[in-house]
Amino acid sequence: MKRKVTLKQIAKELDVSVSTVSKALRNSKEISLDTRSKVQAFAKLYNYRPNNIALSLKNKRTKTIGVIIPEIVHHFFSKVISGIEKEANNRGYNVIIGLSNESFDKEVINIEMLANGSIDGFILSVAKETLLLQDYHHFYETINQGMPIVMFDRVVNEIACDKVVVDDKLGSKKAVAKLIDSGCENIALITTKDYVNVGKLRTQGYLEALEEHKITPKSSLIIKVEENKDKEIEIETLEKEISALLDKEKSIDGIFAVNELYAITAMKIAINKGYKIPENMSIVAFTDGVLSKHAIPSLSTISQHAVEMGEKSATMLIDKLEELVDEEKYQTEVINTTLIERDTTR
Amino acid sequence: MKRKVTLKQIAKELDVSVSTVSKALRNSKEISLDTRSKVQAFAKLYNYRPNNIALSLKNKRTKTIGVIIPEIVHHFFSKVISGIEKEANNRGYNVIIGLSNESFDKEVINIEMLANGSIDGFILSVAKETLLLQDYHHFYETINQGMPIVMFDRVVNEIACDKVVVDDKLGSKKAVAKLIDSGCENIALITTKDYVNVGKLRTQGYLEALEEHKITPKSSLIIKVEENKDKEIEIETLEKEISALLDKEKSIDGIFAVNELYAITAMKIAINKGYKIPENMSIVAFTDGVLSKHAIPSLSTISQHAVEMGEKSATMLIDKLEELVDEEKYQTEVINTTLIERDTTR
DNA sequence: TGGTACTACGCAAACGTTTTCGTGTTGAAA
DNA sequence: TTTCAACACGAAAACGTTTGCGTAGTACCA
Numbered sequence: 001m002k003r004k005v006t007l008k009q010i011a012k013e014l015d016v017s018v019s020t021v022s023k024a025l026r027n028s029k030e031i032s033l034d035t036r037s038k039v040q041a042f043a044k045l046y047n048y049r050p051n052n053i054a055l056s057l058k059n060k061r062t063k064t065i066g067v068i069i070p071e072i073v074h075h076f077f078s079k080v081i082s083g084i085e086k087e088a089n090n091r092g093y094n095v096i097i098g099l100s101n102e103s104f105d106k107e108v109i110n111i112e113m114l115a116n117g118s119i120d121g122f123i124l125s126v127a128k129e130t131l132l133l134q135d136y137h138h139f140y141e142t143i144n145q146g147m148p149i150v151m152f153d154r155v156v157n158e159i160a161c162d163k164v165v166v167d168d169k170l171g172s173k174k175a176v177a178k179l180i181d182s183g184c185e186n187i188a189l190i191t192t193k194d195y196v197n198v199g200k201l202r203t204q205g206y207l208e209a210l211e212e213h214k215i216t217p218k219s220s221l222i223i224k225v226e227e228n229k230d231k232e233i234e235i236e237t238l239e240k241e242i243s244a245l246l247d248k249e250k251s252i253d254g255i256f257a258v259n260e261l262y263a264i265t266a267m268k269i270a271i272n273k274g275y276k277i278p279e280n281m282s283i284v285a286f287t288d289g290v291l292s293k294h295a296i297p298s299l300s301t302i303s304q305h306a307v308e309m310g311e312k313s314a315t316m317l318i319d320k321l322e323e324l325v326d327e328e329k330y331q332t333e334v335i336n337t338t339l340i341e342r343d344t345t346r
Numbered sequence: 347m348k349r350k351v352t353l354k355q356i357a358k359e360l361d362v363s364v365s366t367v368s369k370a371l372r373n374s375k376e377i378s379l380d381t382r383s384k385v386q387a388f389a390k391l392y393n394y395r396p397n398n399i400a401l402s403l404k405n406k407r408t409k410t411i412g413v414i415i416p417e418i419v420h421h422f423f424s425k426v427i428s429g430i431e432k433e434a435n436n437r438g439y440n441v442i443i444g445l446s447n448e449s450f451d452k453e454v455i456n457i458e459m460l461a462n463g464s465i466d467g468f469i470l471s472v473a474k475e476t477l478l479l480q481d482y483h484h485f486y487e488t489i490n491q492g493m494p495i496v497m498f499d500r501v502v503n504e505i506a507c508d509k510v511v512v513d514d515k516l517g518s519k520k521a522v523a524k525l526i527d528s529g530c531e532n533i534a535l536i537t538t539k540d541y542v543n544v545g546k547l548r549t550q551g552y553l554e555a556l557e558e559h560k561i562t563p564k565s566s567l568i569i570k571v572e573e574n575k576d577k578e579i580e581i582e583t584l585e586k587e588i589s590a591l592l593d594k595e596k597s598i599d600g601i602f603a604v605n606e607l608y609a610i611t612a613m614k615i616a617i618n619k620g621y622k623i624p625e626n627m628s629i630v631a632f633t634d635g636v637l638s639k640h641a642i643p644s645l646s647t648i649s650q651h652a653v654e655m656g657e658k659s660a661t662m663l664i665d666k667l668e669e670l671v672d673e674e675k676y677q678t679e680v681i682n683t684t685l686i687e688r689d690t691t692r
Numbered sequence: 693t694g695g696t697a698c699t700a701c702g703c704a705a706a707c708g709t710t711t712t713c714g715t716g717t718t719g720a721a722a
Numbered sequence: 723t724t725t726c727a728a729c730a731c732g733a734a735a736a737c738g739t740t741t742g743c744g745t746a747g748t749a750c751c752a
Contacts, residue, residue, distance in 0.1 A: 352737095352738060352739090353738065353739070353740095354738075364738085364739085364740095365740080365741075368738095368739070368740060368741085369740090369741085372740085374741095396738080396739070397737090397738050397739070399737085399738080399739095400737075400738035400739045400740095401738080401739060401740090403737090403738080403739080404738080404739050404740060405739090405740090
């Protein structure tokens with residue numbers, strides 16, 4: 001087992017100094033052609049590669065991006081990561097991942113672990129618990145130390161940093177408009193409690209779409225789901241609520257859900273109750289993922305272009321790191337949404 | 347914007363030497379109580395944190411694990427990652443991610459990028475292209491340089507390293523046995539071409555299960571899917587094959603598919619053709635994911651315990667890194683599979 | 693007063709690089 | 723023979739730590 005070879009070892013072997021070796025490898029004309037080729041041949045033979053850690057220490061930059069997301073077993077987030085990774089790799093950066101599991105403490109710990117020199121900047125999506133507690137000291141500290149942050153999807157407006165978001169309101173309007181245009185008159189909404197920012201915005205979009213089409217919203221058609229760490233329980237509760245809603249409000253002919261799972265759950269219940277989809281019940285979900293695509297019938301959705309979000313986030317961060325862009329100027333990039341029409345709409 | 351504070355700055359500020367500061371912070375009794383508390387107070391005030399990179403260079407260990415997987419937008423792999431991350435974080439390690447996108451070249455590049463000091467060891471699942479080319483030089487080089495590797499799921503048998511695999515054959519046997527026990531007599535198999543190792547093993551399990559139950563396998567009931575970078579095309583082709591199969595072999599009353607997507611595709615077609623599931627057509631898939639859980643009807647599957655695979659992989663790697671285990675001894679851990687009975691089986 | 697023994701600190705090396713600056717050798721010009 | 727430039731290389735600092743060892747200063751004892 002031959003350990004990694006260093007400049008020093010090469011120097012000793014060839015009986016020259018470390019600096020000569022370094023210069024020779026970088027093809028400095030300060031070194032004679034003779035020595036240069038000798039060193040380069042030797043280095044190639046022993047498969048010399050400069051030690052990244054030493055370079056990082058010297059250059060005060062690691063060429064590594066820290067990404068902190070609430071969870072990875074989630075189609076949206078893994079898509080974003082693949083976008084980040086793609087762009088980062090193209091520009092010679094590595095990606096190091098931390099998971100907060102929606103927990104404030106884990107988010108703080110992860111940030112602290114990475115902020116001590118391991119990375120050059122963060123891309124992150126804020127944990128729900130953090131949003132609830134509204135404690136953002138770890139973000140402020142990080143930024144204060146001169147480490148740039150790009151927030152995506154779940155952002156904190158009051159923090160001065162670059163952001164990449166989806167136009168939740170407009171996306172929802174598109175979805176609801178589609179339902180109305182295809183003839184739905186009583187559209188139910190399945191959303192989350194208001195403290196989840198995206199839930200709130202999507203609800204607003206729903207309301208605005210109705211108003212623009214001269215339909216007065218009825219709060220009796222809206223279900224606000226209480227999120228639960230245990231998704232099983234959350235969904236079970238939701239099932240009961242949907243079932244009750246459909247029993248009570250017989251006129252419902254359309255459902256807009258703020259995520260795939262809620263939509264699928266609703267669809268399952270509607271089918272059980274004998275509704276024909278999309279003939280007398282249309283469904284659209286926010287967030288496009290595998291579930292929607294492969295559901296039977298396949299679900300019409302609002303796609304958030306997650307990969308693009310990731311790419312854009314990485315671009316913004318790296319541009320800032322490489323000072324291609326004004327350090328003090330923060331931008332908020334809005335990613336477009338697209339309506340993907342599948343089999344749950346007419 | 348206050349930059350990160352270093353030992354040197356603290357030393358200068360308090361008019362002592364760097365070593366004194368370092369020792370004081372580590373509470374060495376070599377330093378007077380007086381100085382110690384002074385230094386510690388100052389460090390706390392300025393929120394001093396040792397620079398990870400400097401520590402890595404000095405200690406020759408980064409406390410970071412490199413993970414290379416074929417793709418991240420994949421339920422199985424993201425589950426494994428969450429397992430790795432959990433165990434790694436518990437033991438004070440970070441996780442850095444590389445995606446090969448099933449490409450040999452990207453796999454090599456990723457490994458080379460990370461192997462130069464950035465990480466202490468690898469956890470990886472081999473890209474399909476690499477398996478096809480059978481070019482494993484990058485793995486050998488890495489191991490030769492003294493960097494441990496743990497392979498999971500898609501492993502290369504001939505390489506001497508730790509491995510974590512699923513018992514594909516046994517899992518498949520369980521699935522097929524379930525179908526037979528519930529009364530199926532003509533069970534179709536949807537699998538991949540044989541060069542994908544897991545496809546091959548799962549096919550073997552299917553065959554063995556049939557034989558053990560005195561059923562002679564019929565090759566006319568087996569579809570071997572040619573994988574395609576473009577999943578859309580792959581699935582479209584598959585749809586035609588399944589449709590043709592069901593038209594030709596009317597006696598089929600059970601389907602075993604080597605992954606969720608194949609199973610869902612088959613189910614969709616069967617439903618369209620008027621089969622009642624599970625009354626006159628049962629389906630089981632290998633690999634448990636969101637699709638199976640939320641399909642309508644929900645799909646019975648063989649769960650691979652992906653999180654456990656990740657945890658186990660991380661445990662094995664870290665044990666080796668921390669020399670809790672013999673460096674030269676390589677183990678292969680086999681993770682159990684479980685049959686999850688849902689609504690596509692009787 | 694001289695010797696001993698702590699105490700409390702500083703120096704310097706080391707990890708692997710890159711880069712600036714200094715220096716010895718050569719050859720040619722004066 | 724002297725002078726000077728060009729050439730080819732080495733020494734050392736720097737990045738931020740940790741740690742073994744050396745050493746002032748003090749106190750105590752004989």
